[in-house]
Amino acid sequence: MPDPTPPGPPPGPRDPGDAWAVGPDGTKAWGRFGAAGLLVDDGHGRVLLQHRVEWSHHGGTWGIPGGARHQGEDAVTGALRESAEEAGVPEDGVDLRHTAVLDLGFWTYTTVVGRASRPFDPVIADRESLALSWIPLDQVLDLPLHPGFGASWPALRDAITTTPHVVVDAANVVGSVPDGWWKDRAGAASRLLASVSALAAAGLPADALGLGFDRWWPRWTVVLEGAARGADDVGADVAVVRAEGSGDDAVVAATAAAVDAGDAPVVVVTADRELRERVGALGAEVRGPGWFREQG
Incomplete structure (x- = not known):
């Protein structure tokens, strides 16, 4: 729980x-x-931690870069901004994984969890840090931790390697809605890819994936077959497989690759009965096209 008011930050525009x-x-x-x-x-196997300056709340302890959200600012934007300001974390150098929210009713604290997409060295960029260090996971509890971070760390640590992955059978999802998709299969697939790209940016509610915490940013793979292979390209946050042969075989192969990589849960979106059995045998979970549409 938050403590009585500590000394404030240095003066200046706020x-x-x-x-x-x-x-x-x-x-x-x-x-x-x-x-x-x-x-x-x-x-x-290392996380970036901040040794908090003495004048800050729980000064002298170790925690994560962060701070107050600005007016009208969402939690992810706020966390990325604060970490850039305090630790020089490059905004384009972090792949989002999930968020965890502490809600006290009148106030919330959101831990945004990510993985470095490329190596970077933290930099003390303002007066709020005594030190910034990459700390091995098994050494975090050896430090004097900020009480809030210390309370949340065990659950966060347990999920540090959890990597959900959604594989979309595009033909089945597109074909589940009679909206004239057969007149322009590539166009229909392009619209589906745009929807997937939007979900990749926004993330999914944790309960949609059967996971804990608040929201997750899974990996996404979309399998296209036939004329749908002519769909427009999308950003790097969505892997697109343009199957040369059987789309079902390509979905199975993509699922097997995700499982072999250690991703979990692997969720395959299809209503095809035989395909559901094949990917289920690999250990994947299955959702129907309706589940996918509900996420949008």
Whole structure:
């Protein structure tokens, strides 16, 4: 729980969000619009932690870069901004994984969890850090941790390698809605890819994937076959397989590759009965096209 008001930050221009939120019982928490921080791992068993400057809330402890959200700012944007300001974390150097939310009713703290997409060295970019270090996972508990981070760390640690992956059988999903897709299969596939790209950017609710926490950003693979292979390209956040032969075989191969890579849960979107049995035998979960449309 937030503690009584500590010494404030250095003077200077502030956003309206840089103020105390006050609960019904008088409890104060920093961030009028809530707060957010970034927990990023390097993919090699280390996480980036910040040794907090003495004047800050719970100064002298170790936690993650973060702070008050700005007015009108979502939690992910706030966490990425704060980590850039405090630790020099490149915004384009982090792949989002999931978010965890502590909700006190009058105030929220969102831990945005990501993985470095490329190596970078943290830089003390403002007055809020004594040190910034990549800490091995098995050494985190050896540090004097910020109480809030310390309480959340065990659950966050357990999920650090969890990597959900959604494989979409495009032919089955497109064919599930009689909207004239057969007149322009490539165009219909392009619209599907645009929808997948939007979901890749926004993430999925945790319960849609049967996972804990708040929201997840799974890996996405879409399998196209036949004339649909002429669909427009999309961003790098969606892997597109343009099957030369059987689309079903390509879906099975993509599923097997995801399972072999250690991704889990692997969710295949299709209503094809035989295909559902084939990917289920690989250990994948199956959702129908209706599930996919509900996410949009």
